[in-house]
Amino acid sequence: MRKAHIITIGNELLIGDTVNTNASRIGSILTQQGFYVEQTFTIPDRYEMIISQIRSSMESSSVVIVTGGLGPTHDDITKKAVADLFNVKMREDGAVLEHIREIFRRRNFTFSRSNAEQAQVPENCDVLFNKKGTAPGMWFFENGSALAVLPGVPYEMIHLMEEGVVPKLREVFPGQDVWATRYFKTAGVPESTLSDTIGDLGEFLNNGVEAAYLPSASGVTIRISASGSNSANAAKKLEKISNRLKEKAGELIYAEGREESLASVTGRLLKERKLSVAVAESCTGGLLASTLTDIPGSSDYTEGGIVAYSNRLKTGLLGVSPDDLEQFGAVSKEVVLQMAKGAAERCGAEIGLSTSGIAGPGGGTPDKPVGTVWMGFWFGEENHFALNAVLSKERLINKERTVMIVLETVRKVLLGLDGYPYNLKPFRA
Amino acid sequence: MRKAHIITIGNELLIGDTVNTNASRIGSILTQQGFYVEQTFTIPDRYEMIISQIRSSMESSSVVIVTGGLGPTHDDITKKAVADLFNVKMREDGAVLEHIREIFRRRNFTFSRSNAEQAQVPENCDVLFNKKGTAPGMWFFENGSALAVLPGVPYEMIHLMEEGVVPKLREVFPGQDVWATRYFKTAGVPESTLSDTIGDLGEFLNNGVEAAYLPSASGVTIRISASGSNSANAAKKLEKISNRLKEKAGELIYAEGREESLASVTGRLLKERKLSVAVAESCTGGLLASTLTDIPGSSDYTEGGIVAYSNRLKTGLLGVSPDDLEQFGAVSKEVVLQMAKGAAERCGAEIGLSTSGIAGPGGGTPDKPVGTVWMGFWFGEENHFALNAVLSKERLINKERTVMIVLETVRKVLLGLDGYPYNLKPFRA
Numbered sequence: 108m109r110k111a112h113i114i115t116i117g118n119e120l121l122i123g124d125t126v127n128t129n130a131s132r133i134g135s136i137l138t139q140q141g142f143y144v145e146q147t148f149t150i151p152d153r154y155e156m157i158i159s160q161i162r163s164s165m166e167s168s169s170v171v172i173v174t175g176g177l178g179p180t181h182d183d184i185t186k187k188a189v190a191d192l193f194n195v196k197m198r199e200d201g202a203v204l205e206h207i208r209e210i211f212r213r214r215n216f217t218f219s220r221s222n223a224e225q226a227q228v229p230e231n232c233d234v235l236f237n238k239k240g241t242a243p244g245m246w247f248f249e250n251g252s253a254l255a256v257l258p259g260v261p262y263e264m265i266h267l268m269e270e271g272v273v274p275k276l277r278e279v280f281p282g283q284d285v286w287a288t289r290y291f292k293t294a295g296v297p298e299s300t301l302s303d304t305i306g307d308l309g310e311f312l313n314n315g316v317e318a319a320y321l322p323s324a325s326g327v328t329i330r331i332s333a334s335g336s337n338s339a340n341a342a343k344k345l346e347k348i349s350n351r352l353k354e355k356a357g358e359l360i361y362a363e364g365r366e367e368s369l370a371s372v373t374g375r376l377l378k379e380r381k382l383s384v385a386v387a388e389s390c391t392g393g394l395l396a397s398t399l400t401d402i403p404g405s406s407d408y409t410e411g412g413i414v415a416y417s418n419r420l421k422t423g424l425l426g427v428s429p430d431d432l433e434q435f436g437a438v439s440k441e442v443v444l445q446m447a448k449g450a451a452e453r454c455g456a457e458i459g460l461s462t463s464g465i466a467g468p469g470g471g472t473p474d475k476p477v478g479t480v481w482m483g484f485w486f487g488e489e490n491h492f493a494l495n496a497v498l499s500k501e502r503l504i505n506k507e508r509t510v511m512i513v514l515e516t517v518r519k520v521l522l523g524l525d526g527y528p529y530n531l532k533p534f535r536a
Numbered sequence: 537m538r539k540a541h542i543i544t545i546g547n548e549l550l551i552g553d554t555v556n557t558n559a560s561r562i563g564s565i566l567t568q569q570g571f572y573v574e575q576t577f578t579i580p581d582r583y584e585m586i587i588s589q590i591r592s593s594m595e596s597s598s599v600v601i602v603t604g605g606l607g608p609t610h611d612d613i614t615k616k617a618v619a620d621l622f623n624v625k626m627r628e629d630g631a632v633l634e635h636i637r638e639i640f641r642r643r644n645f646t647f648s649r650s651n652a653e654q655a656q657v658p659e660n661c662d663v664l665f666n667k668k669g670t671a672p673g674m675w676f677f678e679n680g681s682a683l684a685v686l687p688g689v690p691y692e693m694i695h696l697m698e699e700g701v702v703p704k705l706r707e708v709f710p711g712q713d714v715w716a717t718r719y720f721k722t723a724g725v726p727e728s729t730l731s732d733t734i735g736d737l738g739e740f741l742n743n744g745v746e747a748a749y750l751p752s753a754s755g756v757t758i759r760i761s762a763s764g765s766n767s768a769n770a771a772k773k774l775e776k777i778s779n780r781l782k783e784k785a786g787e788l789i790y791a792e793g794r795e796e797s798l799a800s801v802t803g804r805l806l807k808e809r810k811l812s813v814a815v816a817e818s819c820t821g822g823l824l825a826s827t828l829t830d831i832p833g834s835s836d837y838t839e840g841g842i843v844a845y846s847n848r849l850k851t852g853l854l855g856v857s858p859d860d861l862e863q864f865g866a867v868s869k870e871v872v873l874q875m876a877k878g879a880a881e882r883c884g885a886e887i888g889l890s891t892s893g894i895a896g897p898g899g900g901t902p903d904k905p906v907g908t909v910w911m912g913f914w915f916g917e918e919n920h921f922a923l924n925a926v927l928s929k930e931r932l933i934n935k936e937r938t939v940m941i942v943l944e945t946v947r948k949v950l951l952g953l954d955g956y957p958y959n960l961k962p963f964r965a
Contacts, residue, residue: 121573123564124750124759130578135552144550147578147834148583149559156575290802321553330553386822386843392829393815393822396843400821403897403931411849414815414825416840424842424853454849502832525677 109280110168111142114160115149116175116185117259124338129174129264135270140276141284141334142170152176157188165252170276172268175259176244186245186348189256190229193249198230199223203243210241232256235271239263244271248279284315284334287341290365291352294326294529295515301327305355311348315341318348324504325369325511329356358524361515370398370405373514377408377458378519384517385454386412387425387446390435390464390480394506410454415446425449438463438475440493440534443483451485459485460517462509466502480509484516537707539597543589544578545604545614546688558603558693565697569705570713570763571599581605586617599705601697602950604688605715606671615674618685619658622678628652632672639670661685664700666880668692673700677708679761713744713763716770719794720781723755723944724957730756734784740777744770747777753933754798754940759786787953790944799827799834802943805950806837806887813946814883815841816854818866818876819893819909824942839883844875854878867892869903869922869963872912880914888914889946891938895931909938913945921962 113133119125130147137144147167150156157176164171176185190197203285204226211218228234235244235255242258244267255272257264259290277283293301298320308318315334320327331348335341353360360373377384386396393414399405413424418437421427427445435441443461451459464480471477478498485491498505512528519527527533542562548554556578563573574597579585586605593600598910605614619626633655651796654670657663664673664684671687673696682723684701686693706712722730737747744763749756760777764770782789790801806813815825822843828834842853852858858873864870872890880888893909900906907927914920923943927934944957956962 119705120560121563122567122575123560123562124748126560127576131549131552131555133552134550138551144552145554145580147550149576151574244654319553388825388840389820392834392838392840393817393825393827393843396817396822397820397826397843397935398822400843400845400895401932401935405821406845409821409845411817411821411843411845413842413853414822414840416825416829416835416838417883420840423884424882452844453853455852459782466829503830506826513910 108143109158109170109283110145111137111170111172111207112145112164112168113137113147114164114171115147115259116157116172116173117149117150118151120149120175121151129259132261133172133174133268134338136273137170137172139286140273141286142276152184152185154188157185158192161189161192161254161304165249165254169252169280170254171254172272173254173256174264177256177258185256186227186229189232189245189247189254193229193231193247195229195231197227200226200228200234200243202236203228203234203262206236207241208302221448235267235275237263237267238270239266246271246275253279263394282336284336285338286332286334286340287338287345288330288332289345289349289363291331291356291360292326292362292364292367292369293328293331293356293359293509294361294369296327296359296373297529298322298327301329301356302360304359305329305352308348308351314344315456316344324507328365358519358522358526361518368402369511369518371402373518373521374399374405374408376518378404380521382458382521383408383410383456384458384460385410385450385456385461387421387450387461387483388412388414389416389446389462390532391419391462391506391509392416392465392466395460395462395510398510398514410456412450412454412460417525421446425453436475438465438481439480440481440495440536443481443493444485444491445483445534446485447485447491457487458517459483460513461485462513464498464505464509466505468502478505480505480512482509482513482516484513484520486520490520492535494527494533496529496531537570537572538599538712539574539595540599540601541593542566542568542576543593543600543602544576544688545586545602546578547580549578549604550580558688558690558912561690561694562601562603562697565702566599566601568715568717569702570715571705581613583613583617584675586614587621590618590621590683592736594678594683598681598709600681600683601701602683602685603693606687607684614685615656615658618661618674618683620675622658622660622676624658624660626656629655629657629663629672632657632663633666635665636670640679642696662704664696664704666692666696668695675700675704682708711765713765714767715761715763716767716774717759717761718774718792720758720760720785720789721755721758721791721793721796721798722785722788723790725756725938726958727751727756727787729838729959730785730788733788734758734781737777737780740780743773745773745777753936757794787806787948787951790947797831797941798940798947800831802947802950803828803831803834803837805947807833809950811887811950812837812839812885812889813887813889814839814879814885816850816879816888816890816912817841817843818845818850818875818891819895820891820935820938821895822889824889824939827939827943838881839885841879841883850875856880867894867908867909867910869912869924869965872910872922873914873920873965874912876912876914876920886916887946888912889942891942893927893934893938895934896929897931907934909934909941911938911942911945913942913949915949919949921964923956923960923962925958925960
């Protein structure tokens with residue numbers, strides 16, 4: 108495999124004011140394109156270090172991607188360093204200059220000399236035209252090594268990587284294997300359970316096929332990837348292992364693809380079935396409603412609901428029995444079931460969802476320690492139940508994980524799937 | 537200034553599965569301690585590269601921090617590489633072994649041979665005892681250079697940096713200047729307005745004093761820092777510039793310190809004044825309530841409220857006039873004022889806060905483009921008003937920024953300060 112180096116430039120990265128998301132985005136794109144990302148360097152905005160790092164990286168690897176230090180204030184350093192490295196003069200790029208002028212006209216800003224200098228580029232580069240900003244990307248190919256110099260603003264960088272750098276790389280390194288990747292997302296399944304369910308994948312892991320479990324706070328994602336001479340070819344190698352995953356864990360996989368969220372999948376199911384949902388939230392304090400309404404178009408199936416943080420609202424707005432509140436406590440099966448029913452009825456929705464728990468850090472008791480959560484699900488008189496889980500000591504994690512369990516439960520019920528997240532047992536009234 | 541290098545080890549960082557937050561946390565801590573973080577390297581779990589990078593970094597800098605590759609599965613690589621670099625044998629650390637055994641007992645896990653190997657360390661190291669996990673940190677001091685090898689799990693790494701590495705660094709490099717840093721947080725003020733308000737800081741920026749504006753989605757933070765022979769000494773240098781910032785921008789600064797959030801500051805004001813708040817959310821869809829209830833103890837002043845995503849709930853649960861909804865539309869001064877009043881009255885709170893807007897990406901009109909938001913504030917019959925802003929095209933940014941404007945407005949009203957976020961003009965009924 109051809110080697111790649113990533114060089115990110117910026118004092119803000121070194122002193123920790125900014126987290127280096129660019130390095131991981133570039134690493135991910137280069138890996139997809141079949142390169143072996145061997146090293147990432149972060150260096151300061153210093154002329155000599157920029158020159159020496161680019162030079163040594165170009166000597167030892169086929170691809171070098173540099174980001175940062177191209178804004179109007181730092182213009183001179185990175186561009187001048189690169190021009191001096193190749194011992195070439197600068198030239199003005201007419202198309203870039205016109206593009207920058209146009210941006211300034213549109214924003215009604217005064218165009219100054221320092222802005223015009225952004226259109227200066229080393230004369231041996233191909234310009235990677237930056238539709239999303241004023242600093243052009245630059246492409247060099249010298250002695251068999253490719254060098255791309257890109258602005259550090261993440262969405263400009265990603266735009267130039269995808270539209271400019273990737274096509275150029277395929278042109279100068281034809282026949283390079285590419286990687287096809289697929290993601291299978293799950294929620295509410297521990298990694299060990301997931302891997303036991305799927306079983307040994309050894310027989311599929313040959314001929315360039317790889318698999319990985321990626322755990323995060325919102326669930327475990329399975330990534331599979333394979334290399335091939337072109338995308339179709341590589342994708343084809345993933346068919347058998349994909350089928351195996353779907354056969355063994357199909358019901359646990361809520362989405363294929365990296366970007367789709369559980370709220371969006373569950374929302375689509377609600378919309379397809381012409382069902383609407385209302386919430387009654389205590390311990391999640393509005394996060395369930397907010398997560399549902401993060402999805403564009405969610406007004407089609409989200410009525411809204413009630414954040415009943417105080418007991419007064421649980422009785423007053425949701426119709427929870429004051430006696431039951433007294434007898435069983437706010438964090439109880441009885442109360443979340445009444446909350447879920449109250450939400451559905453008072454908001455005019457088919458489905459009511461409720462949460463009540465000890466989010467922490469305080470408020471735990473021996474019986475109900477911090478992290479204890481009850482969730483209520485009202486799908487109508489004939490189907491309603493409550494789930495109980497004991498989560499973590501961390502308030503924000505408890506809010507997030509409760510929302511995940513609720514949404515995954517709704518997905519399973521709507522699809523008629525067996526079982527509940529984390530193998531929880533339903534309590535029916 | 538003494539130079540420092542950071543070496544982060546892990547294929548997951550290079551291929552972009554994980555964002556390198558460790559590098560920025562370590563960079564920030566070392567900078568505070570007065571070191572010049574000159575370079576950060578990310579390298580794969582490869583024996584020869586680990587040895588050669590640590591060797592060359594120790595030759596050129598006073599401090600080298602290495603993270604990653606210490607989990608039970610990768611144990612051998614990093615530890616073996618370091619032992620071989622120094623040409624020493626491994627020894628078993630009794631205290632570490634007992635600690636690991638104890639963790640396994642507590643979790644009821646079976647203790648195996650590979651777990652015991654985590655207690656093996658190179659014989660020339662000082663163990664940095666890891667209370668938060670099974671992999672010990674390791675400290676070396678050779679030829680005037682310090683090397684710390686730490687696990688990659690972020691909270692274990694931070695714990696060992698703060699409790700283990702920093703005290704050791706102060707011991708081996710006594711007399712090293714340290715940095716004192718203060719943060720001043722603002723919300724709802726554009727960076728340019730803030731800098732105009734504060735004026736030129738040139739006269740304060742000498743003798744090692746620095747200042748920076750750090751903009752983010754949730755507001756602009758001003759960071760000031762100064763170096764000195766000890767913390768008290770460095771902190772003293774910040775007095776004059778701190779006073780200047782507070783004198784010029786005191787009313788704009790909602791918190792000093794990096795960690796405190798606007799929701800926590802506003803919450804504390806509500807609690808001190810024994811006031812309670814209720815929400816009526818349309819476009820923010822629960823995010824305002826969720827942000828308020830992210831704060832531990834928020835039940836003292838948060839009643840909860842109503843997420844009135846549909847118009848049916850605006851009239852049914854909040855008492856908004858159907859005629860006004862029809863005549864002015866849901867995104868209007870009239871409706872948000874009635875929502876705010878309805879929230880306060882129906883939830884029994886002194887203060888009612890409401891939002892209604894076009895969050896996007898769809899739903900805009902020429903009159904009310906995507907990003908149009910109305911916010912209602914009910915502080916009682918004698919004080920209620922609405923604010924109107926046009927934010928961005930991005931749904932999630934619009935939700936977040938609306939919540940920020942609402943909370944900052946409440947803070948200003950409670951403190952009796954003039955003006956509104958972004959210089960918005962209040963509409964009174």
